[in-house]
Amino acid sequence: SDHKLVYPTTPDDMDWSTLYPGFVADAEMSTETSAEGKGQGKGGGDEENGDEGAETATATATKPSHKKLIKDVEVADIGCGFGGLLVALAPSMPDTLLLGMEIRSQVTEFVQDRIRALRAQDAEGKLYQNIACLRANTMKFLPNFFRKGQLSKVFICFPDPHFKHRKHKARIVSTTLNAEYAYVLRPGGIVYTITDVEDLHDWMVQHLDAHPSFERVSEEEQEADPCVTIMRTETEEGKKVERNKGQKFVALFRRLENPAW
Ligand code: SAM
Numbered sequence: 637s638d639h640k641l642v643y644p645t646t647p648d649d650m651d652w653s654t655l656y657p658g659f660v661a662d663a664e665m666s667t668e669t670s671a672e673g674k675g676q677g678k679g680g681g682d683e684e685n686g687d688e689g690a691e692t693a694t695a696t697a698t699k700p701s702h703k704k705l706i707k708d709v710e711v712a713d714i715g716c717g718f719g720g721l722l723v724a725l726a727p728s729m730p731d732t733l734l735l736g737m738e739i740r741s742q743v744t745e746f747v748q749d750r751i752r753a754l755r756a757q758d759a760e761g762k763l764y765q766n767i768a769c770l771r772a773n774t775m776k777f778l779p780n781f782f783r784k785g786q787l788s789k790v791f792i793c794f795p796d797p798h799f800k801h802r803k804h805k806a807r808i809v810s811t812t813l814n815a816e817y818a819y820v821l822r823p824g825g826i827v828y829t830i831t832d833v834e835d836l837h838d839w840m841v842q843h844l845d846a847h848p849s850f851e852r853v854s855e856e857e858q859e860a861d862p863c864v865t866i867m868r869t870e871t872e873e874g875k876k877v878e879r880n881k882g883q884k885f886v887a888l889f890r891r892l893e894n895p896a897w
Contacts, residue, residue: 643777650781653703656733658755658765661704709733709782711789712820714774714808717872719747721793722767723754724870728862729766732788736769737781744771775808778816785822789863792829792840794873799836809840811847818849821891826853829887830867832877837885844889853888861888 644650653660711729713721716736725734738744747769754764772781795808804810809829817827827850829840844850858864868874868884877884 641771641773641777643772643780645780647779647781647783647786651702652705652709655735655768655770656705656765658761659705659707659733661706705733707731707733708786709735710787711735711791712737712774712782712787713791713793715739715792715795716747716769717743717794719750719767719769720871720875721791721867722747722769723750723764724866725863726764726767728866730762732766734767735781736767737772737774738769739771739773741771744769775806775813778813778820782820784819785825787820788822788825790817790821790825790827791863791867792827793867793871794831794877795829796831796836797833797873799833799839807839809843811843814843814847814850818847818891823891823893825891826861827889827891828863828867829889830871830874831885832873832882834883834885837887841887844887849892850889851892853890858886858888864888 710732711725711734713734713736716722716738719736722734722736736747738747751764751767751769755761758764792808796802799807805812807813821827827844829837829844831837831840841852845852853861864886868886869878874884
């Protein structure tokens with residue numbers, strides 16, 4: 637059904653090779669044995685999430701030997717929507733793997749088709765190999781996909797449009813989820829946030845500021861970051877806000893090395 641989510645039991649069980657075929661290692665296939673049914677990560681069956689209603693989650697059957705990539709995903713776009721940010725970032729960091737995560741299956745399929753078409757247009761087969769999109773509920777399964785400290789950047793662009801009507805627990809930035817962002821980000825890694833809803837901006841700043849693992853990035857550094865320019869102009873939601881002459885509120889947070897707990 638539409639609400640069926642498939643997720644890996646642990647990051648090592650994830651077969652990334654189908655998402656990034658251009659980055660598959662030539663080496664022989666791994667001979668690791670299956671960890672199926674063991675070490676269950678965060679699973680389904682807990683509280684319902686937001687608008688998507690009840691969902692069931694299934695751990696993917698662990699493949700005994702999937703092809704390894706030559707590098708790991710380093711950048712995640714949380715709730716990537718139609719993929720504008722991924723497509724715009726791809727050429728600016730060609731050697732970095734970026735992953736869009738989106739809960740709506742049709743939107744996910746749209747982005748996957750979009751990436752397939754972009755790849756096919758490149759005769760040399762090099763462009764857009766570094767971006768991919770998968771269907772996931774980022775509020776539940778982030779540590780199933782990424783190891784501790786794996787990511788250098790997490791983008792949260794125009795989340796929670798119905799912010800005011802959402803319960804605290806159902807928000808993309810919250811005390812609980814910030815602990816997960818801190819877990820998957822490496823020290824020095826950055827959480828990028830942007831929204832047109834000022835109350836949501838204040839909420840995100842308040843909650844990330846309060847977390848001992850994060851410090852806010854200075855405005856000077858923020859404005860010098862090319863990813864910020866791309867984030868402001870290239871997401872579909874950002875373009876909509878532009879057309880409606882709305883405001884955009886940006887805040888960046890750095891994952892600290894040694895949080896003072
Ligand atoms: N980031 C995109 C942009 O700026 O154009 C899309 C913004 S849209 C307002 C928010 C997106 O987050 C929607 O596509 C929605 O389906 C997705 N989303 C909401 N909750 C999610 C969750 N728990 N996990 C993954 N995606 C989610």
